[in-house]
Amino acid sequence: MESLTFRHTTKKPLPGSVPNAITGVVASGNLEILLERVLPPDACEVAIETPIAGYGPVWEAVVADFVARAQPGGLRISINDGGARPDTVSLRLLQGARLMEA
């Protein structure tokens, strides 16, 4: 297993007040994402556990893209990966952010 953690500063907090949400399932090619509104409003942390080692730079790029697009300030995001492709990860992250905004 490989553990990766990325910390970002955002320009603004994620809108809404949902305290936590989960989306996705740990299955082949899929992943689960747990989002918790527990950090300062300009901080975002993404922690990943993945059985597929060696893809740190890809995760870093996908997470950076998500943070730039969603501005998920205040969120701690925890990921259990089942070998999801980058496009799936990206969609799940955006789906998770949307659930938190509801």
Add this chain to the structure above:
Amino acid sequence: MAGAHAASTDPNALSWYEATARQRVVALADPGSVQEFLPPTERRMSPHLPLFDLPRAFDDGIVVGRAKLDGKTVLVAAQEGRFMGGAFGEIHGAKLVGLLRAALTLKPAAVLILFDTGGVRLQEANAGETAIAETMRAIVDVRAAGIPVIGLIGGRAGCYGGGGLIAGTCSRLAVSEGGRISVSGPEVIETNKGAEEFDSRDRALVWRTMGGKHRRLIGGADVFCADTVSAFRQAALDLIGRAPAFDLATLEAEQARLESRIERFGDCRDATDIWARLGVNDPEAVPAMATRAFDETVSRVREADHDAR
């Protein structure tokens, strides 16, 4: 609860088979009534899977909690069939056993178990086997306290292995076309006995032998329902209202019924032979029947309704 906002939760539109465990629970219960115990934010994960370099799930593949069903309090457990085949690991099993034991104190109108499992998780097999035994014991205690335990089966993993044993101890079962109930799964049988005994790639054979319609016709399940969350909700309400007594007479009737079943059908080579012997006019037509036509067929088969399963 985390996930209460999960995508589409319209119970009429949501396929039970396609839904996640959490979506099933949220859509099955009265709106906004679900209170999850040990939710994903608690991170009660398997202590064993990291040893095998396998990913864990925040809820170890099972959602447990309290909810309302038509205003009545029920306890509910839902397995996630897509995480490790919904298999019983140590935490997964402990959550189900804990829920059942809590029922003795909380006295809900029923305990609902949304099965979706291939049985014991092989990477933590001893803990999983123990969990199966503890779950069956806990169900017996709950039923003895007068609380019905209802199994709902319609997920992609079916209900196999120890899950099939647990289902056998429930008060009542509802199953859909997609659901399957058995102990040894198709691939297990083929591996041990060969493809001539059971060809696991023959999907029609698998469904004829273990599928929801067969289980309903021989009385192994008490309701056959369409693959929607609202159909399962209706089935659960119906079954809570007519759970059998849990006493010596019921158990003796079950034993007598099982003996007569093996006597009547033991020489059959295929489920269609059994259906013909049960009095179904056109057994070959059963697999393609829609829910309503199938319900009419069931209503003409005496074997299908019986307090003893």
